[in-house]
Amino acid sequence: MSSEEYRRQESELDELYRDIIIDHYRNPRHRGHLTAPSASHEGLNPLCGDEVTVEVVVDGGTLAEIAYSGSGCSISQSAASMMTEAVAGKSVAETRRLIGDFTAMMRGEESVDAEALGDLEAMSGVRKFPVRIKCATLAWHTLAEALEEASAD
Amino acid sequence: MRQETRDGVLDVVAIRSDFPILEREVHGKRLVYLDNAATSQKPRQVIDALVRYYETYNANIHRAVHALGEEATAAYEEAREKVARFIGAPSSESVIFTRNTTEAINLVAYAWGRANVGEGDEIILTQMEHHSNLIPWQQLAAEKGATIRYIEITPEGTLELGNLSALFSPRTKLLAMPHVSNSLGTINPAEEIVAEASKRGVTTLVDGAQAMPHMPVDVQAVGADFYAFSAHKMLGPTGVGVLYARRELLEEMAPFLGGGEMILKVTFEGATWNDLPWKFEAGTPNIADVIAFGSAIDYLDALGMDNVRRHEIEVTTYALERLRALDDVTLYGPDDPEQRGGVVSFNFGDLHPHDVGTILDRHGVAIRAGHHCTQPLMRCLGVTGTARASFYIYNTQEEVDALIEGLKAARDFFN
Numbered sequence: 001m002s003s004e005e006y007r008r009q010e011s012e013l014d015e016l017y018r019d020i021i022i023d024h025y026r027n028p029r030h031r032g033h034l035t036a037p038s039a040s041h042e043g044l045n046p047l048c049g050d051e052v053t054v055e056v057v058v059d060g061g062t063l064a065e066i067a068y069s070g071s072g073c074s075i076s077q078s079a080a081s082m083m084t085e086a087v088a089g090k091s092v093a094e095t096r097r098l099i100g101d102f103t104a105m106m107r108g109e110e111s112v113d114a115e116a117l118g119d120l121e122a123m124s125g126v127r128k129f130p131v132r133i134k135c136a137t138l139a140w141h142t143l144a145e146a147l148e149e150a151s152a153d
Numbered sequence: 154m155r156q157e158t159r160d161g162v163l164d165v166v167a168i169r170s171d172f173p174i175l176e177r178e179v180h181g182k183r184l185v186y187l188d189n190a191a192t193s194q195k196p197r198q199v200i201d202a203l204v205r206y207y208e209t210y211n212a213n214i215h216r217a218v219h220a221l222g223e224e225a226t227a228a229y230e231e232a233r234e235k236v237a238r239f240i241g242a243p244s245s246e247s248v249i250f251t252r253n254t255t256e257a258i259n260l261v262a263y264a265w266g267r268a269n270v271g272e273g274d275e276i277i278l279t280q281m282e283h284h285s286n287l288i289p290w291q292q293l294a295a296e297k298g299a300t301i302r303y304i305e306i307t308p309e310g311t312l313e314l315g316n317l318s319a320l321f322s323p324r325t326k327l328l329a330m331p332h333v334s335n336s337l338g339t340i341n342p343a344e345e346i347v348a349e350a351s352k353r354g355v356t357t358l359v360d361g362a363q364a365m366p367h368m369p370v371d372v373q374a375v376g377a378d379f380y381a382f383s384a385h386k387m388l389g390p391t392g393v394g395v396l397y398a399r400r401e402l403l404e405e406m407a408p409f410l411g412g413g414e415m416i417l418k419v420t421f422e423g424a425t426w427n428d429l430p431w432k433f434e435a436g437t438p439n440i441a442d443v444i445a446f447g448s449a450i451d452y453l454d455a456l457g458m459d460n461v462r463r464h465e466i467e468v469t470t471y472a473l474e475r476l477r478a479l480d481d482v483t484l485y486g487p488d489d490p491e492q493r494g495g496v497v498s499f500n501f502g503d504l505h506p507h508d509v510g511t512i513l514d515r516h517g518v519a520i521r522a523g524h525h526c527t528q529p530l531m532r533c534l535g536v537t538g539t540a541r542a543s544f545y546i547y548n549t550q551e552e553v554d555a556l557i558e559g560l561k562a563a564r565d566f567f568n
Contacts, residue, residue: 012515013511013512013515013566016511017508017566017567020566022325047523048507048522048523048524048529048538049524049528049537049538050537051537071537072505072507072537073505073506073507073508074505074508075508083180129511132507132511135507140229
């Protein structure tokens, strides 16, 4: 393998496992359970066995509290951690918009507002590893379901 | 074919030269393919058989009066004869071609299970079942109001057989089990367990998907009523499975799928069924892939399954030694390579198997990471998944070394 090829591959791996992703994997935020969630949803990735449960407290149109639990690879768990940090305290409408933006970014859509995504943009490196994209989006789809349940009550 | 064994030892260099895919690179590194429990690679001889069929005698079988149809029919049925000889079946009428092991098991669950399992009846399975030998029985049990009981696994990853007889009741209708665990590599004492079931009049099915490709198997010696396996894990093409069944059972059973090929006489009022084995092969079968599977059988026959088994024990022994030397590896399944197939399941430090798999892939090393279609077993082991390296006739100690180097790189990367 040429040294150029070697560097390209190493940089792809570094893109997948950016420092901020590893940091959230090692030091998860909002990991655990809420005492009185308005809704809780378990998301499963049947291909690889990743499990993420998202609990939310919705109060007056605001995502007042959020927590996640589960097990899986570094991408699935750090994605959940980064998500909770990004959406905690935001309005439900803003959160829904962010869910749309994040999943659009993971689908590789050009129109996404990278600025609105902030740190979440770090997950874009996962796109070079197609089988891992579902790991990155699992928590987000699970949050969307939890919000549906919360608004149904 | 060149000489691929010498004094019972596989000539791996000669074997490797038969597999074009082993020449390729992945991410700039020579491919190290250690995912053989998922599917094996194919030798030139098998690929050539496919091409030869399509280029020189492609035709539908059992119906054409022309030369191509006769040649294709003869080649298809010759493959069935080869399979029957290879597995020790008393006759080729007991060999039914399906799409895969899963379809073979579903055939039994529908054609035998629906007629023979009723409300309050019991089915015995094991805790190490692949989903393919679990879901069809759960569906049957739910539909009929039957109960499933499980043979538990020991901490060593073997079946707990101490209280086997207590699992049987007068209502037990079926015992189904894997011959070799796809997740742990454990070789189960199928003959012994089948004998326990048979003496109580319980029908038996053995999932041989991980056994038939890797060791000598004589289905009559195993003694099961049904034995299922897939071509693609034993050098053959995808899309071909085999159901071996005792002839008497097949004769009693109603067809699984209806259509062309499986009938004898059809009127507007009804139909009568074709003879065995065609009664269970509705529609145009996978002619090309079955014929090429015949070439895969020839290849394995020439190597000798005893020699295949010995080679896998050697590679597995070496892999277990090297993995144990990495102090943060957790190994699953029996310690003794004689008691396991060429499957090594492990976890590495606190790294998730998918993360390990991604780094290894960048080193050209293909392994499986995840639950291996055995979610309940993973729960028994207290893990969400494992990394799994699985070996075959073309794997070498140098490839095990590449695996170990990749694991060290993964450790460095995440620390």
